[in-house]
Amino acid sequence: MEYISTRGKVAGIGFIDAVLMGLGDDGGLLVPKHIPHVSDDTLAQWQKLSYPELALEIFALYTDGEIPREDLKQLVDDSYKTFRDKDVTPLRRIKDGLHVLELFHGPTFAFKDIALQFLGNLYSYISHEKNSIIHILGATSGDTGASAIEGVRGKKGIKICILHPNGKVSKVQELQMTTVDDANVLNLSVEGNFDDCQRIIKELFADVAFKQEYHLRAINSINFARILAQTVYYFYAYFQLANSGTGAGTVNFSVPTGNFGDIFAGFLAKKMGLPVGKLILATNENNILERFVNEGVYQPGEFHMTYSPSMDIQVASNFERYLYYLQGEDATAVSALMEGFRQKGRITVSGETLEQVQRDFAAASVENDDCLATIGQVHDDFGYLLDPHTACGVAAADRFTAKSEVTVALATAHPAKFNEAIELIQIEQTFPAQIQALFDKPQHQKLVDGSNSAVKAELLKFF
Template identity: 45%
Template sequence: MRYISTRGEAPALGFEDVLLTGLASDGGLYVPESLPHFSLEEIRSWRGLPYSQLAFNVMYPFVDDAIPEDDFRQMLEETYAVFNHKAVAPLVQLDTNEWVQELFRGPTLAFKDFALQLLGRLLDYVLEKRNQHVVIMGATSGDTGSAAIEGCRRCKHVDIFILHPHERVSEVQRRQMTTVHGDNIHNIAVRGNFDDCQRMVKESFGNQGFLSGKTQLAAVNSINWARIMAQIVYYFEASLALGGPDRSMAFSVPTGNFGDIFAGYLAKKMGLPISQLVIATNRNDILHRFMSGNRYEQRTLEHTLSPSMDIMVSSNFERLLFDLHGRDGEAVKALLEDAAKGPVSIEDYRWKHARKLFDSDTVDDQATCDTIREIYEQNEYLLDPHTAIGVRAARNCRRDDKVPMITLGTAHPAKFPDAIAASGLAVKPELPSHMADLFDREERYTVLDNNIAGVQEFIASHWKNA
């Protein structure tokens, strides 16, 4: 399996190099040169498999000979053994043919655990083999940071620096990051928003001179292909649980950076029958505005009750644009250069092709709170604000009531008590037992100005062998 850049100029790489590289040298994102495709018969044969075995079947073609089969199987078994539900990604029914897939059963209570608990093990495996040390630099809008720290904190060959927007993540999200202590763990609160943090990460990957050639950066954000690869699996898991592949499924995905829903798009291309993918956004609705009106335009980022989706520059959208443009890297590069200057559209036939699969909706804070309250009153089931946006968008955009609609439940409601309170419910979501003392733990983080030179100087002087 070889990987190519969405900008078309960087050399093709194997899995190990893509794992460690993050952004391609031409500024693009790596995607597989070709996708594996599974027949309906093969997918059907996977019914009833443990999650780790299903994950092996779906993912191993992407890893190929980079890791021996037995080693990869063991990695997956260890990854999903730490989840607190035997089903790993259980389904909860809300209504007739309407479901939530709980993706928050991992150690940090967010869907990011599916990829990042694996990514830490992959990195340690490859770095041990190469006798190499790397510096992880990542940006988080709330959940990626804690999942990355939890997944990588035991890695012997990694220093990890996570940037989060100062005072723009929930208190639980912040404490999940800042109360994990270790010589290789560094939390940076940037006086800015998530897009500022993400921009610093991308620019740093493009020019790593501040590390003086002593080490290299590795990515944990969803620009890292391994993140996307791991997220494909739970689409297969949900489908198989509800009668797939003999019936088609629809999915609603709360998304800001487009990674999670892009994984669903890939699942369909790999042979899983999916009839509809709903892009569910909050007020930061650049993806909805594109999908509903073919206009990609960056606006001022707003702070909402769903902070993990407070994103205006959706990195992984580039991967979809690459496919929509016939994998023409030069065309994608030109389009994104224009998008940095103002609104852009794509050719009408390309946009209409995307609309065959994708729908979208934008859900404001009031509708988010209304949905949390309504679902609790109907089912005594508590949604976090991001999943609530997914449920509302699913109901607004649903094409066919006979097709099961599955909303990806992206986070535990206990991470967002302010949103639960704003919904008017007299319910306080409790943290699981392993986090019961979270508010008593000592926090450690550094607040820095929204200045890339200062952030790079901090990283250069604080990594293990600096």
């Protein structure tokens, strides 16, 4: 399996080199040269598999023998034995036509664990096999940081630095990152918002000499391994519905997303042959992606702090991957669009191209009041407590799902991670013991200004 860049100047590299490169050396994002297609017969065979067994089959298509199958199986088994539910990502029926896919049964109670438990183990494997140094650098709007740290803390040959926006993540998210006191972990609290953190990361990775000298590796969803791991639960949800007798034909997925990674994984699953109906993109007031789908304009707007802070993102790091397929896999066209965005801060599509976008996705922006109302209504009517991000997905699903359709809303986090929002509607919840224990632990983080130089100075000391 070959991997290439969306900007056309990186090509012919294998899976492990693609994981290590993270961001393409030409500034683009890495994608497989060819997306493997899964036949109906194979889908029927996969329907009987457990989650780890399914993950192994999907990963094997993209590693293509580069990692021996037994080694890959061990990586998968090690990654998913840490989950609290035997199904890893269980499906819960909320009402007729609507199911919630619970993606929060990993160590940090967030969907990021599904990819980052695997990526952490994969990096450890690569470090051992290649006797190489792994210095991980990532930015988080809340959940990625804790999941990434949990995936690699204490692992030999690996150091990790995570940037998060100071004061703009939930208290539990902050505690999950900053109460870790392992010597191989550095938390930087950055003055600014998540887009500032993400910009710093991308610009440091774009400095190829610095990246290579200090062995920088990506943990954000710019790393294709993150996307790959997330495709698995789309297949698994479909199979759970089929095995229960609920699923028939296509299934819609409603996905709360800010960085476009989670919904791009669904787009990839659909291109592989999974019978996906609508891919419903749910955002909050930071609705650059919703405006692109509905109006054809990709342009950052005013930044808003919301009750769903993990989606408080204006510039989506995975959007370029979708542009690559929207432009017919034309790297030259993608490069021109991204250069135009760099210069003018705007990408516009219209006509047949916009029609294609609207065939690929439906999109809705769910504002704070609607988010809280959805949490309250689902709790009152069905006795099920949603976190604010999942509530955005459920609200968007209700806008686009016809009575005869089946929709799966992705539940991206446990509600205990966002009690600030839950308390606003007078709902009391019991924290899991692992989360409650965080409040008694000391924190370890360093506040820095939102400049490349300030972050680089801390990295040089740490690495």
